[in-house]
Amino acid sequence: MTRTRASGRTVGGLRTLLLQAPAVTLLLLWMIVPLGMTIWFSFQYYNLLMPGMSGFAGVENYEYLLTDPALWKAMGNTLLLVGWVLAITVGGGILLAVLFQQEFAGRGIARVLAISPFFVMPTVSALVWKNMMMHPSNGVLAWLANTLGLPAMDWFSTLPLTSIVIIVAWQWLPFALLILLTAMQSLDEDQVEAARMDGAGPFAIFFFITLPHLKRAISVVIMIEMIFLLTIFAEIFVTTSGGPGLATTNLAYLIYMQALLDFDVGVASAGGVIAIILANIVAIFLVRMVARNLED
Structure with a gap:
C-alpha cells in the first residue's frame, strides 16, 4: 500500500x-539567451562603423568604460536620481496616505485624481512637463514666476537633474500613495482611538503607531521603485538628451549613447553587464531589507 x-x-x-x-x-x-549574448559581445570588438575591426577584445571594453569619466558621472547621476526620487515619493506618499485616510468631502474623487499620474506613459509625462510646465516662455511655472515678478527659469539648462527628479517623482508618487494607502486600510482604528484617549497627540500617533504599521509597505515601495528607477530612460531622452554635457546622463542613457549613437556594441554590452551587476547588488540589499521587515 x-x-x-x-x-x-x-x-x-x-x-x-x-x-x-x-x-x-x-x-x-x-532570460539566458540575451544575457549570454550581452556577455559575449562585451568581450568582442564590435563597432558597426568599423566592420573590419572584429575579434576577441578581452577586457578592453571594460577597461575603456571603467577609465572613462563618463561612466562614473553616469553612475553618480543614477544614484542621485534614485535617492532623491525615493525620498520624495516615500515621504510624500506617507503624508498623502495619512491625509487621504481622513474623512472629507470628495475623498473618492481626490484619491482617483492623485493616483492618475501613475498611468500616464513616461514619454507623454516628460513632454507635458517639458512643453507645458517647465517651458521658459510658455510654461505654467514661467507664468507663475512672471505673475510674482520673478524672472522665468530655463529649468533644463539651469537645474537639469533637478528637473528630471521632479518629473520622475511626479510619476512615481501615485504608486507609493497607492501601496501605502492600501496598507493604511488595515490600521487598527481601535488602537488609534485608545492612544487618543490616553492623551496621545497627532504626532505621537503618527510616529509610534502609523509609521511602524507602514514599515513593510515602505520596504516594498522602496524595492519596487528602485528596480525601475535604475533604468530611467524616456524622461531623459525626451527632455535633456543626457545634457547639458553629462549633467543628466544616467547609466541607462550612457549605454544607449554607446550602442545607438556611437554604434559600439562591444562597449555598450560591457556597460550592460556593469548595469546588471549594479542592479543585482542593489537587489540583494533590498531583498534582505524586505525579508527582515517581514520577519518583524
Missing part, C-alpha cells in the same frame, strides 16, 4: 514537471 502511494506521488510529480517544463524552458531561454 505504501509503495502504491509513493508511486502515485512520483507519477503525479512527473506529470506536474512535464506540464511546467515548456513554460520554465521558455522563461530560461528568454
Whole structure:
C-alpha cells in the first residue's frame, strides 16, 4: 500500500514537471539567451562603423568604460536620481496616505485624481512637463514666476537633474500613495482611538503607531521603485538628451549613447553587464531589507 502511494506521488510529480517544463524552458531561454549574448559581445570588438575591426577584445571594453569619466558621472547621476526620487515619493506618499485616510468631502474623487499620474506613459509625462510646465516662455511655472515678478527659469539648462527628479517623482508618487494607502486600510482604528484617549497627540500617533504599521509597505515601495528607477530612460531622452554635457546622463542613457549613437556594441554590452551587476547588488540589499521587515 505504501509503495502504491509513493508511486502515485512520483507519477503525479512527473506529470506536474512535464506540464511546467515548456513554460520554465521558455522563461530560461528568454532570460539566458540575451544575457549570454550581452556577455559575449562585451568581450568582442564590435563597432558597426568599423566592420573590419572584429575579434576577441578581452577586457578592453571594460577597461575603456571603467577609465572613462563618463561612466562614473553616469553612475553618480543614477544614484542621485534614485535617492532623491525615493525620498520624495516615500515621504510624500506617507503624508498623502495619512491625509487621504481622513474623512472629507470628495475623498473618492481626490484619491482617483492623485493616483492618475501613475498611468500616464513616461514619454507623454516628460513632454507635458517639458512643453507645458517647465517651458521658459510658455510654461505654467514661467507664468507663475512672471505673475510674482520673478524672472522665468530655463529649468533644463539651469537645474537639469533637478528637473528630471521632479518629473520622475511626479510619476512615481501615485504608486507609493497607492501601496501605502492600501496598507493604511488595515490600521487598527481601535488602537488609534485608545492612544487618543490616553492623551496621545497627532504626532505621537503618527510616529509610534502609523509609521511602524507602514514599515513593510515602505520596504516594498522602496524595492519596487528602485528596480525601475535604475533604468530611467524616456524622461531623459525626451527632455535633456543626457545634457547639458553629462549633467543628466544616467547609466541607462550612457549605454544607449554607446550602442545607438556611437554604434559600439562591444562597449555598450560591457556597460550592460556593469548595469546588471549594479542592479543585482542593489537587489540583494533590498531583498534582505524586505525579508527582515517581514520577519518583524
